[in-house]
Amino acid sequence: MFLHFGILLLLSQGLLGEGDVSEAIDGDSRIIGGKDATPGMANYQVSIRDHTGYREWHSCGGSIINEEYVLTAAHCIFEKNIKDMSIVVGSHTINKGGDRYKIKKLIRHEKYSEPVLKNDIGVVQIEGKFKYNDKVQPIELLKEMAPIGKKCLFTGWGYDDLRDETVPNDLQMLEYVTISNDDCTKQLKRSPYPKLVPVDRPEQLCAKRPNHKGACYGDSGGPLVIQDEKNKTVQIGVVSWVVPCAKDFPDVFASVHGYYDWIQGKIK
Structure with missing residues (x-):
């Protein structure tokens, strides 16, 4: 934090x-x-995970908005490395369940201003596509x-x-x-x-x-x-x-x- x-x-x-x-x-x-x-409930809910070595933790939330993209805040992806992140969907629990996806691209608003938190919006593109089911929906x-x-x-x-x-x-x-x-x-x-x-x-x-x-x-x-x-x-x-x-x-x-x-x- x-x-x-x-x-x-x-x-x-x-x-x-x-x-x-x-x-x-x-x-x-x-x-x-x-x-x-x-x-x-909340079958659109996303857990954005950060990891270092063998350690992983939930860092931010997000929502599924189509088969490839997650909506989140710009500060959640600001100066992040996609190799140290992943997306988990389809589970209400942090410690188990759900489907994991690697990240292809992080896109924050071009006018995001960290000092005053303006334009705090971003999208995350995953590798591949989400597999929709009763627990995973946009x-x-x-x-x-x-x-x-x-x-x-x-x-x-x-x-x-x-x-x-x-x-x-x-x-x-x-x-x-x-x-x-x-x-x-x-x-x-x-x-x-x-x-x-x-x-x-x-x-x-x-x-x-x-x-x-x-x-x-x-x-x-x-x-x-x-x-x-x-x-x-x-x-x-x-x-x-x-x-x-x-x-x-x-x-x-x-x-x-x-x-x-x-x-x-x-x-x-």
Whole structure:
């Protein structure tokens, strides 16, 4: 893990299928304060692994967006070597199961700015193609702007206890609610990181979660999803940064809507 200007970039060290989002959102909500994702949920979820020698660890989340590409945060792949990384899909557990793929290419946004965390979006191309099954499926991206006040769901394997630095083996899920960028900016101005505001770009999305619950180290790049008017699960955000960890501030995501054309241009 690392801190950048004191901001949590959510790196770690060593959801749902159709029709299931509403059920999970309305249920009780380790992501800090989360609960185990139901088996069969989040079949688009990706674990991005880093390895050195015989040691391997989950570093970031991501989502399957077609047979060859994963959507994630730019800082998850910034200055990384593809030989020291892999992609695992099709399992809710870190220690076993799933299918592993080597990486062919890392593509971060050309205008990604590490100091201010702008354009924090990227895609990963795997070698070969994903083998789709009931545990491995792509997620559709929302082309329109995400509605404000919409219940949404986040999934990941980030720390479930920051003090003890414990990492869950099982995929966690947590309910969020989207808020306006204006509201987000007002709240984050009183955070320890006012230099990262305003959050005023259409490429940024903010969401609020219950106090003392939220994304933490290892959750970067993970998918924020909603259920649209047709009851289809669609992705609206990619977790970028938070005030660490599970503090009383909104979490900031890269907006799928804001980067829709960029994403499509890179995966075609």
